[in-house]
Amino acid sequence: MFATWGRLVYRLRFAVIGAMVGLMLALGAYGLGLENNLSQSGWDDPGSESVAAAKLADGTFGRDTVADVIPVYTAPEGKTVDDPAFGAKITKSLDELAANNPDEILKINASYWSTKIALMADASKEHAFASVAIKGDNDTEVAGNFKKVRDQFYIDGVDVQLTGLQPVTGTLNDTMANDVHRMEILAIPAVGVLLFFIFGGVVAAALPLIVGGLTIIAANGVVKLITHLTEVNAFVVPVVSLIGLGLAIDYGLFMVSRFREEIAEGYSTGDAVRRTVMTAGRTVIFSATMIVASLGGLLIFPQGFLKSVAYGAIAAVILAAVISVTVLPAILAILGRRVDALGLKFMRKTKTTDEIENSVWGRLTQWVMKHPLKVTIPIVIGLLLLTIPISNIKFGGINETYLPPDNPTRVAQGEFNELFPNSRSEPVKLVLDGAQGAEITQIVKEANGAPGLVEKFTINNPTKDGVTVFKAGLVDRNDSEATIDYLRAMDVPDGVTMLVGGTPAIEQDSIAALLDNLPLMITMVVLLTTLLMFLAFGSLVLPIKAVLMTALGLGATLGILTWIFIDGNGAGLLNFTPGPIMSPVLVLIMAIIYGLSTDYEVFLLSRMVEARAQGASTTESVRVGTAHTGRIISAAALILIVVTGAFAFSELVMMKYIAYGMIAALVIDATLIRMFLVPATMKLLGDDCWWAPAWMKRIQEKLGLGEPVLEDERMPSDVPVIVTPPMPVPVEPRPANPVPLTRAAVEQVLPARTAAPTAIAEHEAPLSEPLTEPIPRAHPPVVAPEQAPRRAPAPPQSSRVAPAPAQAERDSRPIESWLAELKVPRPPQAAPPMTAPMQTNGSDESADADEDQGRHRHSAGSPTVSVSELLARHQED
Known part of the structure; x- marks a missing residue:
């Protein structure tokens, strides 16, 4: 499927660019003025008691406009x-x-x-x-x-x-708009510079930025379309910019890197585009699908805020993936080798496969796999220790304390609350329906005994249509749980309905709804991503391992955030007031971090599975996969950190929370987990990494979603040829009437070809008899330095010899499964066949050692030389 799409995009590259870019620009034009269609609501649970109280009061008396x-x-x-x-x-x-x-x-x-x-x-x-x-x-x-x-x-x-409510809300919205503008001014140019140093050329660096730009403007158009169907919270704008730009650039980075690698291996532009779509393009689609599944978990919650963010983020992720496998391959098809244009020659050189696999990432992975337990144990313990602060986590609602301490609106609201404690703009309310006279008096008297009240309940409006509303201020709106529980536990007379509402009750009901739905969200996301990863990799162990490692990274990240933003460590340096965090923001950061962790896991495992499909052993697959993706994953994480870093300077605490959470998660995930913990655990698991029930394997094969087996499709002329120069050997004049070659005659020729004479075994014929049996080859062969084989000049940017068929490699690769060895011990290996001893200038032990090395260099039938071969060589010389 992906191969067909790659060929189609290459063939119709100009049409693809025209159609897709035109569509993205049209969506961008439609999305202008999006901010005028966004809502400030969506923080509550529409089915909660507090919202029912607000609807009853507003429906009777009209919207409460006092604040x-x-x-x-x-x-x-x-x-x-x-x-x-x-x-x-x-x-x-x-x-x-x-x-x-x-x-x-x-x-x-x-x-x-x-x-x-x-x-x-x-x-x-x-x-x-x-x-x-x-x-x-x-x-x-x-x-x-x-x-x-x-x-x-x-x-x-x-x-x-x-x-009041509108000044605070307006300041929060203006702060978010400034955050987006700051990202556009600071982050995008900084990312462009980073990409230039990564690729070494202006053209290659511009391609991921093109994907990111098209993604953001098109996502704004899609979000504006959604605003005509449902209310969308204004917070969606910075989230779309953050997720859309970051992922789009990451996807573009992976696609361009793979294309340059295929070009460096000597493939034509058409083949490079097709193979890029088959590999990196396939991975991008699976990655985007898993991130969509993670963000889709937000739709389970009743809060409109989370639904709004899910709509915008899902639209951005889908657009980033679509543009990456349509517009970007089409542009690459037009550029070809010019993708490296406008750059510095010493920076833009693309490493070949051999160079990549022997790079620092490959050597680091080899070291990790030599010490898997020494790597795994301290990292796991360290990440578990970082999760400890989570026990101090507290939830609250959005208010002026989310602004910096010196913000004018926050200062004004704080002074008002101190000067007029009985007129706070966020009181708790009692909405009574059907109560009269003495019943109202009794209810209010009992309600005044609730803990945490700064004043007694006072009537808000005269009774109308049997509805009466009372309100009272709280000492601390973030510590209202005891007050609300007391009020809701009160007994009321028969025929009377009492609803507890107001901003504090709305926040408590929102928190309860989130905590009630969180287990369902986690279960759904884990099951969906596990299924998708199985379909991508054909393994059930790899998805489970990925979920566990993601949980470790997520727990450590939430622990760090709690230590900073709730416990208050670094509050003065970062200019914020520590306090409870909004529960919807916590759920959002969980979904984003889980999606990003899955994204990097997919890119890392895809390259490992690709190597495995070519016949590599588990150890070799891990080394090759990490070597090929280590640098790219690190670069992608660095780019996303730069994009996120623009929001780290926000004056809004919840934007700081998301930004620093993503930065912490990216650092932990791209270094400790992907580069150390993944190779170490896969080494410990061995071949059990690839296990899945047979019936699940059959399903994957029928769906045709497995990793494609890439054959070497280069022309024979592209493959380097080993050329052995002729060896100058003195040859005596050939007699007019040649006689049968005898062993004595051979002895006159062999010394010129070997470093030492070879002794004749007992079973060999006398020197005077004609040669009819193979003559053992001298060990070790010694070739003069000037006669060492030389490698013919290889074509530009080509490095490796065409591999043997993948099936043959898979059949011969070693088994690496300590679980399998525990269950079924491996049978002892047969001893090698005994051969007649041979004497050389060295000792017998050195001859045996050289013979062992020779087994790796020659096939089973190569230790002897036939007479015909010897004669042929003699005639050629």
């Missing part, structure tokens, strides 16, 4: 908020704000100067506030309208600070 925007005004020095001139100035500003923006401002709910409510001013009368309702039927419209009028809240000569 939309809360401007806080500070009186001039030496005056109070009761100063008439000061009050008149503020009242005029609020009136003009509502009059000038009827489409954005719903109403002025209240202000200290219009109501004279004492609670709307602090005790010193230096500060007072107002409440402004923003028009909009949903979160997206409200956020957009506030953005239009935000600057009109400020008054010349008056100290005004904006607090």
Whole structure:
């Protein structure tokens, strides 16, 4: 299938580029203005009690707009908020704000100067506030309208600070937009420089960037299409940029590297494109499928935020894979050997297969496999120790504390909470339906005994249609579990419904929904990726090993994140406030890290399985696979770290959490796990790595998804030929009437060809008799330095002799399975046949040693030379 696709892309390369690039650009044009279609909602569980409470209250009284925007005004020095001139100035500003923006401002709910409510001013009368309702039927419209009028809240000569839900939400959204812009300004050029040093040429370095650019712009178009079907959270934009650009560049790196390797081996452009699609292209498709399966686990959760991120990330991954196996091979087909153009010659040289397999990665893998237990045990213990801090993990909701301590909006909100503790914008609410008179009094009295309240419950609105809403502030909204559990455990009279709502309850219900669905998500993702890896590699052991190693890396990463962001280590250096992390963000980072770990595992194992399919032993397959992919995986991880590093400078804690989590995971995965732990464990498992039930093997074979066996398809002229120069041997004139060659005659010729005379065995004929039996070849043969065989000049960029048929190699490779040896001991090897002793200039022991070496150099029938062969050589000389 992939071979056919490779040939098709090569044949229709111009049409493929025109159609695919045109489609991607069209999607990109459609995606312009995506930010106007995004929502700020999606953090709650739609089926929870708290959401039901919000729907009942909003359906009865309308949306609660009290906390939309809360401007806080500070009186001039030496005056109070009761100063008439000061009050008149503020009242005029609020009136003009509502009059000038009827489409954005719903109403002025209240202000200290219009109501004279004492609670709307602090005790010193230096500060007072107002409440402004923003028009909009949903979160997206409200956020957009506030953005239009935000600057009109400020008054010349008056100290005004904006607090409330919309200022905090707007600042969070602006921070995310700045993060994306920073990535575009810093990360993309830095990645371009890295790619230039990796490939050594401008053209090759530009190709992965082309894939990444097309992926991002097309993904934005797909996400905009999705916004017409369902609400999509604004957080999807940085996630699409991060995942889309990173994976697209990684895929482009693998494809271009494999193409250059095939070109270096002497293949034509068409064959190189086809073989690249058959190998790296196949791996890209399987990798993308497994990452989609990992991200698809997010769709299990009820939160719209996770569904939104899943939609965008899945779209980006699919587009990155599709572009990598369509547009990129087509461009390579046009470029051919010009893929290395515009570069430095000493940097752009592509290593041949022999050079790669004997590189530092190959030698490192050999060392690891010589000491598998010494490598495995300390790494596993170290990763397990890094998971210990996970026990301190805490969950919370998004709020102003996710901004840096010195952020103006966060400072303003913090001061408001201190000055007006009874007016906090995120209270817990009781929504009563069907309660009357004494029933309401009794319920509220009991509710006031709940722990963690900063004030008693007060009525929010007069009873309407039998519905009454009460609210109360909490001492710590992130420590509301005991309060909410107490309220929900209360007994209410028959016929009365009491729902606990408000922001703290919504967050607790969201956390509970995530924890309830997390086991299902993990089970589904593990089963799907295990099945896909089996279909890719034909082994059941490899997927299980991959899952266990991914779990080790994921646990270590979460431990590091908990140690930093929850325990607070490095908070001052990284400029954030430690505290609970949002549970949806935790699930998101788990899905991303699992997908990336699987991605690198697929690329590493694909090359090992490819070598195995060519007939290599397990040890050799591991060495070859790691040698070929070690440098590329390290480069891919480094590129993704650079992309992620742009988000590490974010002012938003949850973006820092994702960025540092990915950086930690990439470092652990690309070094400790892939380069050390994988080779060591595969060496310990031996041939059992490739085990799977026979019926599963048959399914894979029927589906035709196994690793293709690549034959050497180069022309014979491409294969280096061993040329032995003629050996100058003095030859006596041939007699006119030749006589049968006797052993005595041979003895006159052999000394000129060998380093020492060979003794005649007892069973051989006398010197005077004609030769009718093979003559043993002298051991060891000594060739003068000037007569050493020379290798004919090989064609440019070609290095290896055509291999023997794969089946023959597989039949002869050694068995490496310590489990099999435990179950069925290997039969003892037969002793080698005895041969007549031969004497040379050296000792008998050295002759035996040389003979052992000779078995590796010659076939079974090569220790003797026939008379006809000797005569033929004699005549040629």
